[in-house]
Amino acid sequence: MATTGIIILGNSGAGKSFLANVILGEEAFKHETRMNACTLTTEYRAARIGDKQYAVYNIPGLIEADQDRINLNIREIDAAFIGHPTAVIVFVLGVGNGGRIGNEDIVAFNAINKAYRFDEKSIIFVINQLDKDKVNDYKSSAKEKLNKLLNLTVRHLCVVPKIGASSSNEKKQFNLNYWPQ
Known part of the structure; x- marks a missing residue:
């Protein structure tokens, strides 16, 4: 069975x-709210989800205030692509300031896309932690906005509501309702 890489x-x-x-259905990677980055090196987990085999790569954050961290992140991304050169890219954008997509997310994606030239068909954009009552109205306008800001065609967009860290039911619903099938 072929393994599909997912590089986050x-x-x-x-x-x-x-x-x-949430994608893996287990607490494989450390996550918490803190001042400094939580993920410092690429983490990897192989998992069977449904009838498919995946290799999920959790990459450190792209934009940091420290150039050494940025250089390390480039090496970490390279290592993930060596493992799975045709991986699906999941690019996570946070929302803040009334649900607006942050300029730093656009800058980060454009920089990484310039370096790696992703195939538009292999990118899943995830707008993360949106208020639950905004999800249904947000997707089409967000897709249109991202098309303009990124100067590409966004083919896969997943808008994810805030999910409680301890809510296993919300995590299961994510895979059923929000994740592209």
Whole structure:
């Protein structure tokens, strides 16, 4: 059975580790709210989800205030691509300031896409931690906005509501209701 790579990218604090755990259905990666990055090196977990085999890579945050961290992150991303060169890219964007997509997320994606030239069909954009009552109205306008900001066609967009860290039911519902099938 072929293994599909999933490389999770985004800025520090976007919720990549938590989202990876939700996808995997287990607490594989440390996640918490803190001042400094939680994930410092690439973490990897192989998992069977449904009838498919996946290799999930949890990559450190892309934009940091420390150039040494940025250089390390580039090496970490390279290592993940060596393991799975045709991996699906999951790019996690946080929302703040009234649900607006942060400029730092756009800058980070454009920089990483310039370096790696992702195939648009292999990118899943995830807008993470949106208020639950906004999810249904948000997706189409967010897709249109991302198309303009990123100058590409967003083919896969997943808008994820805030999920309680201890709520196993909400985590299960994520995979059923929000994750692209």
